[in-house]
Amino acid sequence: MFKAIFKRELQLAYRRRSEWVNPLAFFVIVVSLFPLGLGVGPNKLALAAPGIVWVSALLATLLSLEHMFRSDYEDGALEQFALASYPLYGVALVKVLAHWIITGLMLCLLSPVLGSALFLEGDSLRVLFVTLVLGTPTLSLVGAIGAALTVGLRRGGVLLALLILPLYVPVLIMGAGAVDLTAHGLDASGQLYLLAALLALALTLAPFAIAGALRVALE
């Protein structure tokens, strides 16, 4: 059954392409604006690169979150999920997984290209990719809680950002920090383990919070 939901999510994403293409385009554009705005040479740009890529990835994720449950809420599919005999947290987890594949994973795949455009090299690029692979699922999971909480509101966009961005801080610090350490020739495995720990924590607890928030939104 969860396979059917997953397949349907991807099918829907394919039919409404703008929903996931827009955040990716946003990601690319924001990253490419920084070199123009900063006007500094390759060395300084490479120093700022981890932060730039990470903050942009975070904002792009935020942009994609609003659609996560919106259409299911508006067309009543959420009511049907809530009434089905499958647990709602399972449905939520599958939806987040599909969301991550069409946004988070794409961000990860784009990041080496953008990183090298910002003069990141070798190990730093690899670590940037790994931090994003570990970090973006956490962003999707935590963001989904906010999306579920604000789904009943007409204009929940700003509130969603205010709710979720503070929660993204630890992921941002670990993610950008790991790339930074690597660029300075230091070992970043501590940061990577912490990112993995945050992911494990989000993966085990977020689905229940999302399901709870969705039930509240339905009332």
Added chain:
Amino acid sequence: MPAAPTSTELEIRGLACVRGERLLFRELNLQMAPGELAQVTGPNGCGKTSLLRIVCGLALAEAGSVLWHGEVTRSSERFKRQCAYVGHRDGLKAELSARENLAFHARLAGGDPQAVDPAIEQLGLEACRDIPAGQMSAGQRRRTALARLLVAVRSLWVLDEPFTSLDERGRGIVEKLLDEHRRAGGLCLFASHQPLVHRDLAGMCRELSLTV
């Protein structure tokens, strides 16, 4: 098991509902046995939709309870397996065709994917089998939503305004479905402004009237 007589499947006990600051209804009682239909009537804003959502366990009541075979519907797994709800929001994906929507619902509700095509034919939807729901007329969407009742067997149907935007023929089809469901021992609780026209149904349908 509860003290209620065994023939009662659905029981509403002393239900009260408050929306915002307003009391919509209170002390609402209803018992339904297999093969019974009940129509909820009343003016706009009297709480028909709220009542149906509370019955399904989607919304919380201020007081009272809704029991299905003696279990509280909101937490009953058995209720989830035996209830079908078609609400105002039809649960159809605008990007998916009638057939894709129904096939997914059949999977979700544990029904038979083979039942999708017969259901489409029964509701007279052959023409929009492969049209995305977003391009259908309101009546076609309603029919597609109601076709969900046929792709998975459910003994309790909870329908919110099932006849809205249906034409004469569509209305006839749906009333016939209700009649067949009733004869098979099913229950149906539905909200509607219009009285039923089907001869056999009109006489035996109970009315639950809400006031503002």
